[in-house]
Amino acid sequence: MERFEAIVVGLGGMGSATLFHLAQRGMRVLGIEPNGIAHDRGSSHGQTRIIRKAYFEHPAYVPLVERSYTGWAELEALSGEQLLQQTGLLTVGRADSDVIEGTLRSAGEHSLAIESLNPDDLQRRFPMFRANEEMIGLWEGDAGFLHVEDCVRTYIEQATACGATLALGEAVESWKSTEAGVTVTTQSGRYGADRLILCAGPWTTGLIPGSHLLIEVRRKVMLWFDAPDERFHVGHGFPVFCFDTPGGFFYGFPALANGLLKVGEHSGGQPLPDPDQIDRSLRPEDQTPVLEFLREHVPDVGPEVRAHSVCMYSMTPDEHFIVDFVPDRSNVIVAAGFSGHGFKFAPVIGSVLADLAQQGRTDESVDFLSAARRFPGASHT
Numbered sequence: 001m002e003r004f005e006a007i008v009v010g011l012g013g014m015g016s017a018t019l020f021h022l023a024q025r026g027m028r029v030l031g032i033e034p035n036g037i038a039h040d041r042g043s044s045h046g047q048t049r050i051i052r053k054a055y056f057e058h059p060a061y062v063p064l065v066e067r068s069y070t071g072w073a074e075l076e077a078l079s080g081e082q083l084l085q086q087t088g089l090l091t092v093g094r095a096d097s098d099v100i101e102g103t104l105r106s107a108g109e110h111s112l113a114i115e116s117l118n119p120d121d122l123q124r125r126f127p128m129f130r131a132n133e134e135m136i137g138l139w140e141g142d143a144g145f146l147h148v149e150d151c152v153r154t155y156i157e158q159a160t161a162c163g164a165t166l167a168l169g170e171a172v173e174s175w176k177s178t179e180a181g182v183t184v185t186t187q188s189g190r191y192g193a194d195r196l197i198l199c200a201g202p203w204t205t206g207l208i209p210g211s212h213l214l215i216e217v218r219r220k221v222m223l224w225f226d227a228p229d230e231r232f233h234v235g236h237g238f239p240v241f242c243f244d245t246p247g248g249f250f251y252g253f254p255a256l257a258n259g260l261l262k263v264g265e266h267s268g269g270q271p272l273p274d275p276d277q278i279d280r281s282l283r284p285e286d287q288t289p290v291l292e293f294l295r296e297h298v299p300d301v302g303p304e305v306r307a308h309s310v311c312m313y314s315m316t317p318d319e320h321f322i323v324d325f326v327p328d329r330s331n332v333i334v335a336a337g338f339s340g341h342g343f344k345f346a347p348v349i350g351s352v353l354a355d356l357a358q359q360g361r362t363d364e365s366v367d368f369l370s371a372a373r374r375f376p377g378a379s380h381t
Contacts (some may be wrong), residue, residue: 003192004030006357012044013343014335015199016155017350023162034171038149042201046222046309048253051344052143056102062110071347079154089143093244115139195357197333202275202312204336215337216315218269221286224307227255228300250293280310313340317375324371
């Protein structure tokens with residue numbers, strides 16, 4: 001049985017970053033991935049992911065995302081690849097909405113540059129959008145998006161360049177933890193390690209039998225539409241956008257080289273008991289809320305869907321991540337429940353997981369992501 005200092009299970013956004021950080025530190029590390037690199041079966045695909053600093057979900061995320069900006073820049077410098085594109089982010093909603101109030105709270109606490117736009121400002125600056133009279137806009141100029149598959153591939157390339165070993169096309173069947181270490185059994189064999197890091201996304205709870213981790217997997221759909229003219233292209237200043245509306249919370253990206261503009265709904269989603277049984281076809285109900293949003297707020301886009309992709313959100317009850325040791329396991333670490341807003345944090349989460357694997361602790365402020373926290377409305381034993 002081959003033995004490593006650490007094994008990472010799952011090589012999406014978090015797992016690929018963790019593998020890199022461990023290998024860069026000189027550790028003998030194995031990455032196990034059943035679906036291949038930068039695959040479209042989980043939660044780290046679909047061309048793009050938003051990156052932003054003024055975090056409406058919780059001000060505690062701001063230092064972490066600032067560290068992630070640095071981490072993405074470091075990865076770009078190592079690889080020579082452009083992974084992060086700063087287009088600015090336009091967030092629109094009612095002034096008293098959680099999204100607007102939360103964004104302004106985080107910006108105020110961390111002295112972030114945010115510009116407020118009234119409806120007239122919005123119409124003048126961004127005539128492609130339509131906002132209701134009660135809505136305001138917030139402009140974050142240094143936000144943008146990440147090229148998600150390129151990020152994963154680049155992390156894996158850099159990890160292997162640092163000596164990481166890959167076991168691709170192998171699904172984990174079981175693992176066992178003792179004081180002497182961890183043994184992982186896959187379809188192809190057995191591996192030993194001092195530490196195990198689980199970054200398995202929607203498959204996480206299935207890998208932790210009897211776990212009390214509260215994670216619900218949801219089916220989510222991304223849609224692509226023709227850009228009606230060059231104003232909607234990334235090269236012409238079209239921004240990433242988020243709209244918090246009575247019908248849901250929607251997001252979108254500028255058209256890229258393929259000429260298609262991506263739009264999706266962040267809210268909602270169908271609960272998915274088994275991630276291996278997900279329906280990847282495009283249903284009418286997948287399109288309806290997005291088309292209604294476009295008709296009201298981006299009327300020049302749509303209605304013909306040119307492409308779609310199905311992914312999964314792993315949701316915790318409070319929609320914050322879980323980054324911690326598995327309860328009652330001092331040598332097994334889990335990163336899960338990224339709730340549809342986690343990918344941008346891959347550099348800092350990868351570093352935190354490497355800290356935990358290497359020294360059992362981290363200096364990053366991630367206590368609010370503890371697996372032992374109490375979730376509102378949930379029963380606790």
